[in-house]
Each structure stands twice: as structure tokens, then as C-alpha cells.
Amino acid sequence: MVTKMKVVNGRLIENGKEIVLRGVNLGGWLIQESWMCPVSGEDRKWANLDTLNILEERFGKEQAQKLIESYQDNWITEWDIQNIADKGLNAIRVPFWYRNFMTGEEGNWIEENFSENPGFKRLDWVIEIAEKYGIYVILDMHGCPGGQSMDHCCGTLCRNDLYTSEEHLKSMEKLWIAIAGRYKDNKTVAVYDIMNEPQNNGGYEGEHSYDPFQEESWQMSNAVYDRMIKAIRKIDKEHIITAEGIWRVSNLPDPEEMGWDNMMYQTHLYDDDENFHNWTLAMAKTREKYGVAGYVGEFQNLNGISMCNEQGLSWTTWSYKGTKDVKTFFWYVEELPKADVKNDSYEEILLKWGEVxxxxxxxxxxxxxxAVNLYSDGRFEEYKEKINIPEK
Structure with missing residues (x-):
């Protein structure tokens, strides 16, 4: 059955009822970020591609894949999806990258039978389990071929080659066409998130370190959105698509002028209360102006959830779990030994990426x-004192 969720006058509507997506990111699962995952590598100086290349060089592609599978088998399990549902939430954003599916940036599949392709096997599994517990899934291409920013969060580091490489764009398009073809009739999949944090280049230098606040930068991002949206719509005319304005929603164009339909506009807000409030107001105004739904896809400010709720915006917190930074907005955290992918033996890495x-x-x-549980049904202020949330 094709999903019945649609954007109607800026609201998500399913079977005549408004739906507000409220949930959490499964960060660090299908694409590792060294600052929050048990892997060697200094923050902003190491990316998932570094880990993958070293594992393949040391142990071969087959053994490297077994290590990755062990990590992914244990980082998120059915227990986690049920737990998210039990806390009153209705959505998960699933960050993934092209290397879950492809051998490299040229776009060759790891396995052409998608039922055996490791990336599709993971998405199939999480969608199935999410359906079991009544959870919507947002499919987030967190890492694109060539990198969509200079930042390590896209799986590569100091590259940002996507916008100027036809080969990389074709590979990205190929992957989105495959995703749309596989899930076009799946009602648990609520949203396709085209590209995470395009032009997140702050603090980096280099040929492609475009300023995200300059028009040149967002025009390149919007051109990629346009190409991918048109490719998806040839296959799937029903699912909602979200485009991210980094770091402001005003970077995104009038969807009617672009020929885009059934759109949800998104931003990420790593801000204090005042700025968070201002940007949620801006998102609400954009929703009314363009008729798009509004969504804050990542944030860490506890008070931000109530601000999103006040404006009727969908939200997913960053992130469900982490192993290093205990002060950030993780639901669950544990400081665990890091896998030293350069020096640890295969068995040592397997142990560190096992059931622990x-x-x-x-x-x-x-x-x-x-707090997340109470925010999910709008009762936060009523219980704020009872759960003793510290003042900032």
C-alpha cells in the first residue's frame, strides 16, 4: 500500500489526521562519526572512509565487511526500536551513506541482488522492525559519493567533490532511484531525506570549502536537490521528500517554482534557546509561505523540543546513543574502548564491536x-520540576 501521509497546507496528513513526527536519529549506526563512536580517529580529522579503507587494506574486503556487520548488528537491535516506541515517539531518522551499498564512488553495487546487498538488508530490517512497533522511518542520505561537505560527518573528509563531479552525481542518483524503487509502496517509510547538511564547511579550508552562507553555495545544493527530486519522482510520486537548508531554511527555493511537490523543509539547530526559538519561528513562516511541512532534523537543546511543538514542527533529536561525549544529547552513553583500526588485531576489533x-x-x-518522553505528548512543562532538569 502506498503511504497515505501527504503534505497538505504545510501539515503532514494521514487518513484525514494530522501527524507530527517526533523521534530520534540512529546516529553512528550505518555511518560512523569518530567523535561519538568506538573507533580511533580524532574528531574533524578522521572519517568513516578512513576506517573502511584501513580495514580493507589490513584484512581484505570480506573480513572488513564482517567487522562492520558485527558493529551494525550490535549498535542497533530490535530492543532499541521497541524502546523508542515505548517512550512515546513515532519516528526514527536513519542516517546511511553510499558505501553501505556501493564499492566506491563510481557507483558499483556491493551486491546487485538488493535482497543480499548489505545496505538494503539493513534498511529492510529497520523498516520491518519499525513497522512492528508503529514507528515511521526517515531515510537520510548522510554521506553522498564524493562528499557533500568538507566535514567528516558525510563519511569523507575535506573533499566536498559531489557538486563538481558528474560521476559522483550519477552514483548518488543511481542510489536514490534504487531506494525509491524498493520502498515506493512502503507506508512505514515516511520521508526521503535527500542529502544531510550540504556545504557544512565551517572551519575547513581548501578548494571546495564554499561558504554555506553565500548564494553560490546554496545554489549548488539546490541544484543537487532538484536533480535527485526529479529522479525520485519518476519512480515514486507519493513519498514526502525533505530538503535541508544549512544553516538557514531561507536557503531553500520556492518549491512551486522548482516543480517540487509533497515537500518538507528541514534545518538543523545547534543553538541556544533564543536562536532556536527564532529559527523555529522562521521555519513556521516558511511553512505558511510555501505550503511545505517543517522539520528540525537534528538538535541537542532539550528545550528545543517544546519550541518545535509550539510551532507544530516535526523533530528528531541527535542522537540515540554515543560512546565518548557524555555531555551531549545522547539518550544512552557509555565510554568504551576504541577500536584502533591501524593496530588492533582482527579479534580485538571484533570484540570491541561485539555485544558490548x-x-x-x-x-x-x-x-x-x-524529558523526551514527556515532550513527545506535550506535557513537559507540567513535569519539568519533577524530573529535575538542570538549568543551563
């Missing part, structure tokens, strides 16, 4: 999970 990664072994940050 299951969330049941992590420490729950109750002040966060209780």
Missing part, C-alpha cells in the same frame, strides 16, 4: 529520556 555495543549495556541518561 548493545544499548542494554549503556548508561541511560534519565534526565534526557524522561
Amino acid at each position: 555495543l548493545r544499548t542494554e549495556h549503556f548508561t541511560e541518561q534519565e534526565v534526557v529520556t524522561k
Whole structure:
């Protein structure tokens, strides 16, 4: 059955009822970020591609894939999806990257039978389990071929080659066409998130370190959105698509002028209360101006959830779990030994990426999970004192 969720006058509507997506990112699962995952590599100086290349050089592609599979088997399990549902939330954003599916930037599949392709096997599984627990899925291409920014979060580092490479654009298009073809009739998949944080280039230098606040930068991003949206719509005319304005929603064009339909506009807000409030107001105004739905896809400010709720915006917090930075907005955290991919033996890495990664072994940050639970049904202010949320 094709999903019945549609954007109608800036609202998500399913079977005549408004839906607000409220959930969490499964960060670090299908694409590792060294600052939050148990892997060697200094923040902003190491990317997932570094890890993958070293593992393949040391152990070969087959053994490297087994290590990755062990990591992914344990980082997110059915327990986690049920837990998210039990806390009253209705959505998960699933960050992935092209190397879950492809051998490289040229676009060759790891396995042409998609039922055996490791990337599609993961998405098939999480969609199936999410459906079981009544959770919507947002499919987020967190890392594009060539990199869509200079930042490590896209899986590459100091590249940002996507916009100027036809080969990389064709590979990205090929992947989105395949995703749309596989899930076009799936109602649990609520949204296609085309490209995470395009032009997130702050603090980097180099040929492609375009300023994200300059028109040149967002025109390049919007051109990629346009190409991917048109490719998807040839296959799937029904699913909602989200485009991200980094770091402001005003970077995104009038969808009617672009020929885009059924759109949800998105931004990420790593801001204090005042700026968070201002940007949610801006998002609400954009929703009314263009008739798009509004969505804050990543943030860490506990108070931000109530601000999103006040404006009727969908939201997903960053992130569900982490192993390093205990002060950030993780529901669950545990400082675990890092896999030293340059020096640890295969067996040592397998142990560090084994059952120790299951969330049941992590420490729950109750002040966060209780707040998220209460925010999910709008009762936060009523219970704020009871759960003793510290003032900033």
C-alpha cells in the first residue's frame, strides 16, 4: 500500500489526521562519526572512509565487511526500536551513506541482488522492525559519493567533490532511484531525506570549502536537490521528500517554482534557546509561505523540543546513543574502548564491536529520556520540576 501521509497546507496528513513526527536519529549506526563512536580517529580529522579503507587494506574486503556487520548488528537491535516506541515517539531518522551499498564512488553495487546487498538488508530490517512497533522511518542520505561537505560527518573528509563531479552525481542518483524503487509502496517509510547538511564547511579550508552562507553555495545544493527530486519522482510520486537548508531554511527555493511537490523543509539547530526559538519561528513562516511541512532534523537543546511543538514542527533529536561525549544529547552513553583500526588485531576489533555495543549495556541518561518522553505528548512543562532538569 502506498503511504497515505501527504503534505497538505504545510501539515503532514494521514487518513484525514494530522501527524507530527517526533523521534530520534540512529546516529553512528550505518555511518560512523569518530567523535561519538568506538573507533580511533580524532574528531574533524578522521572519517568513516578512513576506517573502511584501513580495514580493507589490513584484512581484505570480506573480513572488513564482517567487522562492520558485527558493529551494525550490535549498535542497533530490535530492543532499541521497541524502546523508542515505548517512550512515546513515532519516528526514527536513519542516517546511511553510499558505501553501505556501493564499492566506491563510481557507483558499483556491493551486491546487485538488493535482497543480499548489505545496505538494503539493513534498511529492510529497520523498516520491518519499525513497522512492528508503529514507528515511521526517515531515510537520510548522510554521506553522498564524493562528499557533500568538507566535514567528516558525510563519511569523507575535506573533499566536498559531489557538486563538481558528474560521476559522483550519477552514483548518488543511481542510489536514490534504487531506494525509491524498493520502498515506493512502503507506508512505514515516511520521508526521503535527500542529502544531510550540504556545504557544512565551517572551519575547513581548501578548494571546495564554499561558504554555506553565500548564494553560490546554496545554489549548488539546490541544484543537487532538484536533480535527485526529479529522479525520485519518476519512480515514486507519493513519498514526502525533505530538503535541508544549512544553516538557514531561507536557503531553500520556492518549491512551486522548482516543480517540487509533497515537500518538507528541514534545518538543523545547534543553538541556544533564543536562536532556536527564532529559527523555529522562521521555519513556521516558511511553512505558511510555501505550503511545505517543517522539520528540525537534528538538535541537542532539550528545550528545543517544546519550541518545535509550539510551532507544530516535526523533530528528531541527535542522537540515540554515543560512546565518548557524555555531555551531549545522547539518550544512552557509555565510554568504551576504541577500536584502533591501524593496530588492533582482527579479534580485538571484533570484540570491541561485539555485544558490548548493545544499548542494554549503556548508561541511560534519565534526565534526557524522561524529558523526551514527556515532550513527545506535550506535557513537559507540567513535569519539568519533577524530573529535575538542570538549568543551563
